[in-house]
Every structure is written in C-alpha cells, then in structure tokens.
Amino acid sequence: MRVALAEDGAxxxxxLLMLLEAAGHEVVGSTADGDALxxxxxxxxxxxxxLDIRMPPGPDGGLVTAERLxxxxxDMGLLFLSHYAESHYLMRIxxxxxxxxxxxxxxxxxxVDVLSDxxxxxxxxxIVIEPVLAKRLVEHPRGERKGAVESLSPRELDVLxxxxxxxxxxxxxxxxxVTPKAVEKHIASIFGKxxxxxxxxEHHRRVLAVLTYLRAQRDED
Amino acid sequence: xVMCTPAQWPDDGGAADPERPxxxxxxxxxxDLGSVGTRQAVRDHWLRRLGLxxxxxxxxxxxxxxxxxxxxxxxxxxxxxEDGVRLSIDDLQDQLHTVLQELREVSRExxxxxxxxxxxxxxxxxxxxxxxxxxxxxxxxxxFGPEVEGAVYFxxxxxxxxxxxxxxxxxxxxxxxxxxxxxxxDGVPARHAVQVLSxxxxxxGQVGVAEGPGSGTITVRIPxx
Numbered sequence: 532m533r534v535a536l537a538e539d540g541a542x543x544x545x546x547l548l549m550l551l552e553a554a555g556h557e558v559v560g561s562t563a564d565g566d567a568l569x570x571x572x573x574x575x576x577x578x579x580x581x582l583d584i585r586m587p588p589g590p591d592g593g594l595v596t597a598e599r600l601x602x603x604x605x606d607m608g609l610l611f612l613s614h615y616a617e618s619h620y621l622m623r624i625x626x627x628x629x630x631x632x633x634x635x636x637x638x639x640x641x642x643v644d645v646l647s648d649x650x651x652x653x654x655x656x657x658i659v660i661e662p663v664l665a666k667r668l669v670e671h672p673r674g675e676r677k678g679a680v681e682s683l684s685p686r687e688l689d690v691l692x693x694x695x696x697x698x699x700x701x702x703x704x705x706x707x708x709v710t711p712k713a714v715e716k717h718i719a720s721i722f723g724k725x726x727x728x729x730x731x732x733e734h735h736r737r738v739l740a741v742l743t744y745l746r747a748q749r750d751e752d
Numbered sequence: 753x754v755m756c757t758p759a760q761w762p763d764d765g766g767a768a769d770p771e772r773p774x775x776x777x778x779x780x781x782x783x784d785l786g787s788v789g790t791r792q793a794v795r796d797h798w799l800r801r802l803g804l805x806x807x808x809x810x811x812x813x814x815x816x817x818x819x820x821x822x823x824x825x826x827x828x829x830x831x832x833x834e835d836g837v838r839l840s841i842d843d844l845q846d847q848l849h850t851v852l853q854e855l856r857e858v859s860r861e862x863x864x865x866x867x868x869x870x871x872x873x874x875x876x877x878x879x880x881x882x883x884x885x886x887x888x889x890x891x892x893x894x895x896f897g898p899e900v901e902g903a904v905y906f907x908x909x910x911x912x913x914x915x916x917x918x919x920x921x922x923x924x925x926x927x928x929x930x931x932x933x934x935x936x937x938d939g940v941p942a943r944h945a946v947q948v949l950s951x952x953x954x955x956x957g958q959v960g961v962a963e964g965p966g967s968g969t970i971t972v973r974i975p976x977x
Binding site: 550 | 809813814815816817818819820821822823824825827828829842845848849852853856865866869870874877878880881882886
C-alpha cells in the first residue's frame, strides 16, 4: 500500500516510518506538518495518509489538513494517530468524513499486523475507531441513553463495542468466535432495544448510528 | 452591560501598571497588594500545573509512544522459531500502553489536556463519563485563560464527583456576564458549595446557593478579563 505520513514528533515519526517499511508498505513521503503533507500528496498519490492530530499548522493542524486532503483527494483514506483518544476529537473527525477514515492511539498501532489491518480496513472504506475509546463510549453512554444500553445483554454489549470500533459483521464474528448469522441476530436485537433504524446494507452508516446514539449530546453543541 | 465586579476585585488598569516609574509607589496610603498578590499566586499555580502536564506529554509520553513501533520493527525481524520472544514483545507493548494510560490519567488530574486544547465545554463533556448521574453541559466556545478555566473545571468536576447514582440529572451552564464568568450547577445538593468555593475563592470567585426540593442550584461567579 502507498502511504504518506505527517507527524511533528521526530522520534515517533521515525519509528512509525520503520514499522511501515517493515510491514512492506511504500512510504511515499513523511513530513513534520500538514502543509508539507498537502504539497507532497499533490505530486505523489497515496492510498492512505497518516496524520497526527496535534501538529502544525495551528493547534489541531491534523484536522485542518485532513479537511483539505478530503476535498483534494476524495478517495484517499485518512488515519489519525493521536496521544489522546477523546470523543471530542472523534466527533470532529467524523465531521470530516465517515468513510475510509480512522482514529487510533499512537501506541496501539505498534505491530505490523495491527498497523496493516488498520490501513487495509481504511482503504476498504471502513471507519476504524480505537477500541479503548469505543469501549468507553459503550460503557458510558451519555445521559438518557444509559437506561437503554443497560438493557443489553453482556454478549450484545460485546457486539455493540465492536460495532463502535467500526467492525463489520464478519469482523465481529471472528472476534467473538461466532457465526456472522449469530452477529446479525444480536445486531437486530441491539437496534430494537436502542430503537435505532437498522440499515444493514451500509456498514459505515450503521457505525455512525451507533456512535451518534452513544454521544447524542454532542449534536446539540 | 452589567458590571458585577466584586468589591474586593482590583481594577485591571490599577493592578500592575508598567508605566509607573520605579520608586514612585506612594507611601501615604496602604497599597492593596493582598488581592493582587493572591491573584498572581493563583495564576502562577495554574500555569505551573499546565506546564507540568505539557511537559509530561512532550517528554515522557512521546518518548514512550515512540518505543512501541520500534519494538514492532524488532518483532518483525524475528525468525519463525522465536515465538517466545514475539510474545514477550507483545507483552512489553501492552505494558507500555498501560504506562501511557496511567500518565494520561495523571495528566488529567494535573491539568486536563482537553481543557488546555479545547476549553471548558469539551473538557466538561468528556468528564460526563465519570459522573454517576446524567449530565448536560452548555458552554460557549470562548476561552477564559488557564487559571479561570482550571479553577472552574476542578470546582465543577469535584462537585459532580460527589453525586451518587440515582440522583436527578444535572445541568452545568457556563456563560459570560460582562467581566464575570458565571457557572451554574443545576440539580446538585447545596451542601457541595463548600467544595466549589474552595477552588474559586483564590480568583475572587463567589458562590451562591439556591435550595430546591431534593436538590438545588450552585452558582459561581468569577471575575475574568
């Protein structure tokens, strides 16, 4: 896969660069800020751009840069790596796009397998969300959502957590060692209990529905 | 515009005048250094906390994060018969994540990074995960400076942390009234006002309470620029 990287911390940038190369990806370039990344991608196409959130230009330069990149290269995947897994940033990321986009903690993409899996899912158009954050969203739904989420069975909570990570039905089935058919059943039950309209055809819409549900208050900001 | 500056609060113009020539401090009347000194000390306190939090992030945290992909590179170079080493590396990476999570927790208690980066609204919303009752936050995007935001954040969150599950929903509303930042906590017992006051009085903050049936409203007023 062709990957471009922008990260202002030299140590982490170098480490990630080495890992990307060890994983067999072609790194078309790495920069220390967003503007340089935009310039780079002007001439060097990439499948996925990896961006730090907190880097120049400005305090949240990664987000500003990603907005420009989405407008310039609609098909290119975006992976945000950050030191913080906060729902505040997740909601801002989902405003940039809800397809081919990911948000993960820097230290959680430290193996060839996880890094390549994350990049492959983004390239395939999925949303990828840091499991630590997805878990927090599911365990601490906001306000009036609490009661509905508490009505879910432990297994349904597992499924909801994996859905919030952006996993597909097959991905959830593999994680839980059950059949995709069983996952579908759980999801139908979850959507019923949460009174969400189920849209089985569009994976990213389903993830979005889950996230919006878990962070309802954010829309009122 | 309503000006609700408390009597104790010095005028901004008179607090520290850089134009005043050295040695011209009048000796005929007492100089009110009390509240000015306190305000400066409180400001220094919050700036120190903010500095420590940023240092934790820019130093230790970034260095530890950078180790993780390096370990991943080492792991990739192992031959097929080195599964034991592979598992050790997985374990080390997990432990580094645990260390970083602990550092994040400490940072949050010193001065929440999100408060620094995005202000009171997002930081208080994120704290809702840690509150036992449903919480609604209404806050402007405006920034109020590290000392006011720090004091308000910890005043509000320490109060919310005292609430027990099963209580009524709480609404926190932050708004500006002229040169005063007003924060109202609706749905909390009035007895928690003491906790709130201890956080904000160093900045000349005042706390008022209104008792309601079962719960009340605590209102904080802090002078701000």
